[in-house]
Amino acid sequence: GAVVSQHPSWVICKSGTSVKIECRSLDFQATTMFWYRQFPKQSLMLMATSNEGSKATYEQGVEKDKFLINHASLTLSTLTVTSAHPEDSSFYICSAAGGADYGYTFGSGTRLTVV
């Protein structure tokens, strides 16, 4: 079946530094990838939609200069959290469209802790 690999699974960084999270579709080409954020006991909130070779579309309230998304190939999308602050600590999950009958395959998530 379709597999999406997300790396790293967890990361701790200092406040003010940047962190890059990778999302790879391993056995299919993903024309569209999605980035979600999930706070404890909350649902997944869509942050942005990225299409290969074009700029990402951000949801209202998500700072595009803070959460940089690059979808450089059909198998890789990256999310960079720039100048991270403790309030950015969360669980970030990507999903890729194109690998299943109806198109949604999720990565295993990245737990970001900013100290």
Place this chain on the structure above:
Amino acid sequence: QKEVEQDPGPLSVPEGAIVSLNCTYSNSAFQYFMWYRQYSRKGPELLMYTYSSGNKEDGRFTAQVDKSSKYISLFIRDSQPSDSATYLCAMSKAGSYQLTFGKGTKLSVIP
């Protein structure tokens, strides 16, 4: 009113019980309905996907959609401790990949 409402629980049942999980939604544009299972600190994994009103069964899982009432359900028969997880409903509009999720219901199946 949120587009998708889901009781967050927690819900605790004994092993072997039938579990009923539900979501309501307000936007009639939603056409595709999904149930995901999420274990702690993991990404969601798809359990069921439905399009039309009615029932869809897969092993111990049955998904039910009532578009007229804007209400969807997931039933788990003969629940097992391994079913302990958070269950998220999700839905999307025709022609769109974007999913709107419920808050998730945390389920514990006690041996």
